Amino acid sequence: MSTLTSAQRGAVVLRHLQALTTLSAAETELISGSLGRTVSHETNHELMAVDTPLEHPRFVLSGWLGTVRTLRDGRRQILDLYLPGDLVGYSSRPGARAKGSFLCLTHAVCAEVGDLAARAHTHAAQFPGLAAAFRTLEDEAEQRLVAQIVRNGRMMAQERMADLIWSLYQRHEMAGTRIGQGFVMPLTQETLGDTLGLSTVHVNRTLQQLKREQVLRTVGNRWEIPDPARLASVSA
């Protein structure tokens, strides 16, 4: 396990925001300063339960989180994934509540940014870039929800997986965490199944199929996309 300085960890947030909008020096400064209070959590730690008021937005500095809904009999559906550089548990709507339980899917480090979010909101004119970034982040989260509906509702297993991989690849690209033609995949196949609405076994077989078709290559827990065009053709 590597040890990172606070600045190194915060870099992924700045990278991500700068991919979305232009930040003034003052804004960059403000953000960096806000990433100080970091909290580290174990895998499976629940940050917030369903329906909790969204009062503690955070940026993910490392690790992956997810929003989860569990049915009475234990079936799980992951609603959305949060990667390093992502904003978690934020809504511009006053009084908004968590639409699912926020869970650490890996060991994760977050920075609480309640005050930063409040400032982006109330002093929007003074920090236009920051305000725009928060708006875009919120919008993208909603787009991901829609993508989940379409995936789960109308795509075959292969298409779902390919679509998710493509989305994750692009998100890593934006956050500057892409490595070569790929990224690090820390999720278990079971978690992927709960994301895609597939059984663990079928996730495994689907991945093998994609590898056979040269759509995906894995080196340890690094996933690589040899040919984006091919990936797009498999995805629906």
Next chain:
Amino acid sequence: MSTLTSAQRGAVVLRHLQALTTLSAAETELISGSLGRTVSHETNHELMAVDTPLEHPRFVLSGWLGTVRTLRDGRRQILDLYLPGDLVGYSSRPGARAKGSFLCLTHAVCAEVGDLAARAHTHAAQFPGLAAAFRTLEDEAEQRLVAQIVRNGRMMAQERMADLIWSLYQRHEMAGTRIGQGFVMPLTQETLGDTLGLSTVHVNRTLQQLKREQVLRTVGNRWEIPDPARLASVSA
């Protein structure tokens, strides 16, 4: 086909909002006055394409609308349904765009409420009930997206259908459009299939199954729920 006065049609909106929050007399007045400019659309009319800026929020006065995503090969997924009394194409987020194509699923009448929405937003202090109502409507729309993900991802056909029926029943209850133990279902089984991620044929068979199990009763296009508890037990 019955002809309704503007006031009669607008009643469903007031009923809905009053179920969500308390409105002052001034607010009630303001809303009623805003429902004047109504537009009537044919089945399959597209109000807005995907990605269009959400600049024209409307209330549904009669008929059902839906947001639709279409894959290249023609597969459709309906993201959300909009019933009489519902707010369509609204987002409090400036610059938000349509997450799907807005389609009339039946003949529909809508009232444009762009100015009302703007006022609820900018004069929130002056119209607290109205502002709260808009916030709640937006929140409920998001909850419905999440429900769609869980349905499509982790529920069996019967559970999906039962869950949707229950949700629709409650929404009719809120809007005051419940009729006895049921409501009017104007959608075709094909449209229901595109909502639930099922084939038309299987929608048909699933409905028959629910009827056999006394979960659902249909009289013409009226759907009735003899026993809500039983419905809940089928839904996951």
Next chain:
DNA sequence: CGTCAGTTTGAAGCGAATCAAGAACAGTGG
């Protein structure tokens, strides 16, 4: 009365779930 959209029914096939068991792997303590 014929047309067309929507519903219903049957038969066959496929995709994914399930069940079960083994292999690879990481972490742990002796």
Next chain:
DNA sequence: CCACTGTTCTTGATTCGCTTCAAACTGACG
């Protein structure tokens, strides 16, 4: 350093839910 443990991944066999295809039926409407 290696045996032990538990988690994750992998594989095969079987079952089942749903889709697909095709055709008949129903009802509204011109």
